[in-house]
Amino acid sequence: MPRDTLTRDQIVRAAIALLDEEGLEGLNMRALGKRLGSAATAVYWHVGSKDNLISLAGDRVWAELTLPDAAPGPDGWREAAEATAVGVHGMLARHPWLVQAFGAHLMFGPGKARHDDHILGLYEGAGFTPAEADQAAAAVLTFVLGNALGPAAAAALSRKLARDGADSQAQLAEGMARAREVASRYPRLRARLDAPDAATHGADYGSAPDHTFAFGLHALLDGLTAHLASKR
Incomplete structure (x- = not known):
């Protein structure tokens, strides 16, 4: 072309x-x-440049997000903030390379700015001061990014294994076996590895238990809700 x-x-x-x-x-x-x-x-x-292209691509996927407004009522801000965080988590799952990009590229543009401004508006509308809204937004986004790291790393590893072939698969299996052997020396880790529902508890090396993201997000928002209530 x-x-x-x-x-x-x-x-x-x-x-x-x-x-x-x-x-x-x-x-x-x-x-x-x-x-x-x-x-x-x-x-x-x-x-x-390639770096500029990555920034453009990153901002484009931020623009995919649906940003819900707070519904009427005292918990409307929390429901909207939770939905927004879930949306960001889903977006990072669809585009795991974006998690990698955050570590090496400047991410900016109207797509991300739209998200950032919206989430600050939710917190300020709930009663947080501008400084507190900045802290709340950063805490939630950092939590979401942290939970996206594992799937992003798994996707990168899958691509590497597909490129490198059988030798890498064998090395991975050997490494996983060694990790399990080390973990089995410690009583709480051994109990989880040996449990019938071990996969549910994230017993595979480096994996998280089921529903970890929802559990952590609810706990974080519980804390923000309690902080807001203490100001009233």
Whole structure:
């Protein structure tokens, strides 16, 4: 596709699809140009650099979010804040490369700014001071990002194993067996490894128990709700 027939929007959409399939490590201008039927130089002309393209793609997926307003009533802000956090968690699950990008790329743009402004409005509308709203928003977002790290790492590992083949699969199995052997030396970890419902309790090395995200989010919002009540 010639340079003058490409658009930035086409490039960003194609980049998101490639990132979803291959992760950050799979994104390069040559592969993206091939997907678009264009030369890599034409892609560069529209987006400037790979780093800028990642920022554009990241902001585009932030724009996917539905941002609910607070319903009437004292708990309306909490329900909207919870729904927003669940939405961000789902967005990161659909695009796990974004978690990787946060560690190495500046993430900004109208999509993320729209989310940030909305969530601050929810907390300020509930009665938090602007400074408290900043802290609450940061605490919840950090919690959501932390819970997205495991699935993002698992997705990256799956891609690596698929690329490297049987040797990597064998190395992973050996590493998991060693991890279980070390954990079995400690009584509480051993009890969980040996339990009939071990998978439910996250006994696999590095995994979290079922419903961990919902449990933690409710606990965090309980704390914010209690803080707000103490001010009244």
